[in-house]
Amino acid sequence: MQTVKMVVTGPFNAGKTSFIGAVSEIPVVRTERKISDDTRAVKDSTTVAMDFGRITVDQDLVLYLFGTPGQKRFDFMWEILSEGMLGFVVLVDSARPETFREARSILDTFRGYSNTPFIVAANKQDDEDAWPPDDLRIAMSLDENVRVLPCVSGDKNSVKSILVQLLEVILEYLPEESAAKSIK
Amino acid sequence: MALKGNLRDVGLNQLLNLIHLARKTGALSVQNDNGGGNARLYFREGKLIYAALDGQETRLTDMMVKIGKLNPDQVAAIRQRAQVDTDKALGLAMIQTGILTQADIVQGVKNYLLETVYQLLTWAGGVFIFEPNHAPAEERITVPINLDHLIIEGGRRVREFEKLREELPDLDVPLKFTERQDANLRNINLSVDQWKIISFINSRNTIRQIASYLKVDEFQIRRIVNGLQQAGLVELGTTPRVPVPVTVGTAYPSPSAPNVGRGVLLRVMDRLRGL
Numbered sequence: 261m262q263t264v265k266m267v268v269t270g271p272f273n274a275g276k277t278s279f280i281g282a283v284s285e286i287p288v289v290r291t292e293r294k295i296s297d298d299t300r301a302v303k304d305s306t307t308v309a310m311d312f313g314r315i316t317v318d319q320d321l322v323l324y325l326f327g328t329p330g331q332k333r334f335d336f337m338w339e340i341l342s343e344g345m346l347g348f349v350v351l352v353d354s355a356r357p358e359t360f361r362e363a364r365s366i367l368d369t370f371r372g373y374s375n376t377p378f379i380v381a382a383n384k385q386d387d388e389d390a391w392p393p394d395d396l397r398i399a400m401s402l403d404e405n406v407r408v409l410p411c412v413s414g415d416k417n418s419v420k421s422i423l424v425q426l427l428e429v430i431l432e433y434l435p436e437e438s439a440a441k442s443i444k
Numbered sequence: 445m446a447l448k449g450n451l452r453d454v455g456l457n458q459l460l461n462l463i464h465l466a467r468k469t470g471a472l473s474v475q476n477d478n479g480g481g482n483a484r485l486y487f488r489e490g491k492l493i494y495a496a497l498d499g500q501e502t503r504l505t506d507m508m509v510k511i512g513k514l515n516p517d518q519v520a521a522i523r524q525r526a527q528v529d530t531d532k533a534l535g536l537a538m539i540q541t542g543i544l545t546q547a548d549i550v551q552g553v554k555n556y557l558l559e560t561v562y563q564l565l566t567w568a569g570g571v572f573i574f575e576p577n578h579a580p581a582e583e584r585i586t587v588p589i590n591l592d593h594l595i596i597e598g599g600r601r602v603r604e605f606e607k608l609r610e611e612l613p614d615l616d617v618p619l620k621f622t623e624r625q626d627a628n629l630r631n632i633n634l635s636v637d638q639w640k641i642i643s644f645i646n647s648r649n650t651i652r653q654i655a656s657y658l659k660v661d662e663f664q665i666r667r668i669v670n671g672l673q674q675a676g677l678v679e680l681g682t683t684p685r686v687p688v689p690v691t692v693g694t695a696y697p698s699p700s701a702p703n704v705g706r707g708v709l710l711r712v713m714d715r716l717r718g719l
């Protein structure tokens with residue numbers, strides 16, 4: 261049995277759990293942990309949630325979706341979760357510009373872990389205050405070649421389309437097998 | 445779809461960049477967080493064309509007075525001469541009476557718009573909304589200004605402002621005169637602004653309060669106080685200081701590329717498509 265995984269990350273409340281829940285064949289597993297962080301003596305404990313969803317591809321292939329905790333100070337969790345991922349989705353609550361900067365910083369952190377492909381999903385496009393993907397791209401100072409896609413996490417088709425497009429990007433990045441052979 | 449947010453999160457320069465790149469047309473309204481008024485900037489196809497402060501569309505005559513091109517007597521004379529009280533009629537009267545040329549007026553409006561934006565750049569926070577396709581009143585004189593230069597100059601000012609803010613992080617402290625009796629002090633030339641501040645120095649007035657009495661913005665007050673500090677004239681009074689949290693950079697491990705073949709990815713793709 262082979263397993264592959266993709267990671268869904270983004271700031272607190274961006275819609276990560278809803279995103280995974282929309283396509284997972286099992287109810288999203290949420291794990292909660294207590295964390296003590298001596299750099300923040302003010303807050304003595306907090307809850308870290310890691311979402312976990314599954315899509316069975318066929319008899320011997322399973323896709324796992326991992327949702328990261330949103331807060332930057334739990335980035336030690338991010339690194340563990342990002343280990344071996346095919347790619348990742350940065351979910352952004354498009355109606356909350358106060359989170360754009362953080363989303364950008366999460367994106368940069370993940371790129372620091374691994375140079376796997378990613379896409380940015382401008383979530384909550386059904387919210388009337390949502391910034392359109394193109395404006396979000398500029399606000400987050402994203403390169404033109406980064407895919408910034410509209411998304412509604414509760415909607416299975418929307419989530420499916422994001423994952424399919426992430427796979428497309430992953431395929432683009434994969435070295436052409438036949439081409440590699442012919443060079444040798 | 446209106447863009448909404450707060451300048452704390454998406455800075456004005458960033459917004460200008462967005463408007464510039466996306467060649468947007470509409471009005472950007474900003475409400476200062478600290479009750480410091482409101483402003484409305486109008487754009488056409490990515491260019492700044494008009495600005496209004498504090499809920500009123502600033503009249504051409506007021507703009508010219510504010511930037512020192514006209515004095516109030518001249519304004520009265522022009523008002524009398526203009527048949528109708530519209531900016532376009534007033535502008536025409538200015539040209540006809542020979543007080544200003546058309547070029548003067550265009551330059552004047554331009555300077556006024558730039559000053560307004562530079563002032564907005566010093567706002568630390570403010571709720572904003574961009575409403576597409578809103579335009580200023582028909583009779584206003586608009587001057588299109590390219591945003592690229594404005595953004596560069598804006599960036600420079602923001603950096604200067606940030607530097608000043610680092611040097612004087614807290615405006616809620618009083619100022620005091622330097623205690624050392626330095627003979628050099630006799631030869632210092634103070635600007636009018638510096639004098640005004642000097643007259644407010646006592647142990648009770650904080651810098652912020654002085655700024656609000658004198659109606660100068662944060663950028664200006666920091667600049668003036670900085671000048672006074674450099675001259676060795678004033679020092680900051682004492683208030684308890686909160687230590688600034690220090691963030692530490694993270695070292696990233698080397699990338700670990702996923703080791704799967706195209707076949708596996710295509711199977712996943714098929715499955716996802718069939719969901």
Ligand SMILES: Nc1nc2c(ncn2[C@@H]2O[C@H](COP(=O)(O)OP(=O)(O)OP(=O)(O)O)[C@@H](O)[C@H]2O)c(=O)[nH]1
Nearest residue numbers: 271272273274275276277278330384387412413414
């Ligand atoms: N309108 C709208 N609301 C959404 C969408 N996606 C998620 N939400 C709502 O946003 C809130 C947060 O969603 P979650 O899925 O819990 O977000 P999360 O990123 O997992 O949040 P944390 O794990 O707490 O960081 C919930 O109230 C969702 O119902 C969407 O596409 N549109």
Ligand SMILES: [Mg+2]
Nearest residue numbers: 276277309311
């Ligand atoms: Mg969650």
